[in-house]
Amino acid sequence: MPTSRAAKQKSYTGGCLCGSIRFEAVGPAKKPHTCSCKMCQRHTGALTAAWVEFPSSSVTWNGPGGAPSVYRSSDYSSRAFCPACGSSFGAIDDKPVVALLLGVFDKASAPELMPTGHSFGGGRPRWWHVDASSPTDG
Ligand SMILES: [Zn+2]
Ligand SMILES: [Zn+2]
Numbered sequence: 001m002p003t004s005r006a007a008k009q010k011s012y013t014g015g016c017l018c019g020s021i022r023f024e025a026v027g028p029a030k031k032p033h034t035c036s037c038k039m040c041q042r043h044t045g046a047l048t049a050a051w052v053e054f055p056s057s058s059v060t061w062n063g064p065g066g067a068p069s070v071y072r073s074s075d076y077s078s079r080a081f082c083p084a085c086g087s088s089f090g091a092i093d094d095k096p097v098v099a100l101l102l103g104v105f106d107k108a109s110a111p112e113l114m115p116t117g118h119s120f121g122g123g124r125p126r127w128w129h130v131d132a133s134s135p136t137d138g
Contacts, residue, residue, distance in 0.1 A: 012113075014105040015063055016087035022063030023089075025054045025100060032102075032113050034130050037120035043079050044088045047128045049101055050108075050115050056096040 010027035029052040040049040061067040068089050070078035080089040091099040102108040102115075118130050 010110075010112075012105055012107075012110075014100070016068075016082035016085050016089070016104060018082065018085035018087075020063055020065030020084045021061065021068045021082045021087070021089065023100070023104075024060045024062055025098070026058045027054075027112075029054060029113055031099075032115045033117040033119060034115045035119040036122075036124035036128075036130070038123060039073060039079075040120075041123065043073070044101060044103075046103075047124050048118075048130050050103065051090060051099050051101060052113055053097050053099045056092070056098050059098045059100070 012025045012027065012029065013023065014025075015022040032050070032052045034048050034050045036048045041047060043049070065082065065084065068080040069083040070080050070092055073079045073091070076095065077091045077093045080092050081087060082089070087104060088101055089104055090101045093099065102113060105113070121130065124130065
């Protein structure tokens with residue numbers, strides 16, 4: 001009988017600046033995209049955020065600080081951050097989805113994490129360029 005190792009899905013790890021909050025997300029990573037909406041900008045401090053989504057059940061918060069703190073940012077979602085160092089992790093939705101920012105991944109270079117679309121392209125300054133294809137990109 002094959003062990004679970006043979007069918008093991010890809011796992012992604014990451015964590016915050018201080019190392020208190022760590023995660024493991026088991027693939028596949030869904031909907032890799034960038035977003036330049038005002039909420040993402042304020043959440044991250046960056047003009048554009050890069051995201052991937054996982055089912056909540058696929059994400060384990062395994063650092064010494066446990067799960068991140070959350071700020072209720074809309075009717076259906078909360079933004080997650082480290083209470084010790086302030087690093088942004090992304091959005092924990094009420095529907096069982098966790099959307100993680102690529103910047104907190106240990107290795108964001110995996111090709112399947114490359115954003116394939118850009119949301120709210122009009123929210124960024126004209127001099128800020130994002131290399132992601134999208135029919136709605138401005
Ligand atoms: Zn931290
Ligand atoms: Zn956004």
